[in-house]
Amino acid sequence: MPTGVAMRDARQQLFGAAERVLLRDGPSALTSRAVTTEAGCAKGVLHRHFADFDAFLAELVLDRIARLDAQAAALRDAAGTGTVVGNLADALTDLFGSVAVAIVGLVISRDGLRARLRETRPTGVPLLTEAAAMIASYLAAERELGRVPADADVDTLAPALIGAAHLLFADRKGAPPEPGAVRRVVSTVIG
Template identity: 70%
Template sequence: MPTGIAIRDVRDQLFDAAERILLRDGANALTSRAVTTEAGVAKGVLHRHFEDFDAFLAEFVLDRVGRVEARGVALLGSAGTGTVVDNLVEALTELFESIALRIMGLLISRDALRARLREIRGPGVPVMKEAARMVADYLAAERELGRVPAGADVEVVAPMLIGAVHLLFADVEGAGPGASEVRRVAAAALAEYGD
């Protein structure tokens, strides 16, 4: 792309390119050259907007974390409707069919990125931390409505549920597990408390 031409929403364009690469080719394929090539911009564009590639990746991950947080708001809004298990199945399937798993691979492969994100967001694995918070907040809301018993320890159930569903989706090529598998895990996590 010639220099001197303004690019609209360049950050979003670069983030979307990074997501496409992650989804298609995985974390090892994600380089600054691959991102700018995929975005159809000159390599220098990325470095004009970000301190370095790890700064770009950190902002990319935080942008995608924002999407998880937005999904959390939607899940919280579903409290009191449908069934608790159905609401969890929908939210967790959407989460793990998204870029979330690929971000996990990216975080595992880049120590400097993990360290930078820890400085920005504190301890915990980005995306998984927000996903556990999303589920805990939702279960707490359902507990207040009496749809999850008062004794339910949502701060323990939520990360257990995230971890178990993550394992269903991890390292799956092609189609992920079906809703029935996710339902089985969600129902088992809540079995002690009922639905």
């Protein structure tokens, strides 16, 4: 491995390398060696920035959760425009078309990572819990606009949508679901 070569934004480079390994080879292949090899740096670089590999993985998950903020804001801003089904289907496709499915698999498969994440996120599955909050916030905004029934239980609909969409996208190696399939699921759940 190269040594003495400065890395710009080493954390983000390592996170990007981890995502590539995760998407290509799955959670079981994600090791500190695989990440640093993918990033083209010495193994010590990872340990210079993170206490241990589980700390690195926890920061990766938290970084990906933080990225939901922009998506949540855009979805809330879409309230009152387009169709509710279309907005939700697009948001769920964006969410699960990214690395989110692989991140959920990673969290589920690593006890040390889950334990570390439980320190700040005591309930739910990290990333999915925040995604459900994003959907619930959007549905509440649409309910206020009268585009979702006034008696709709958005706090129940949101995790139902997340779970149903997650099942559609869960096959890491297969083709993503057709847009029509996502719209049908959304329409059925909120119908």
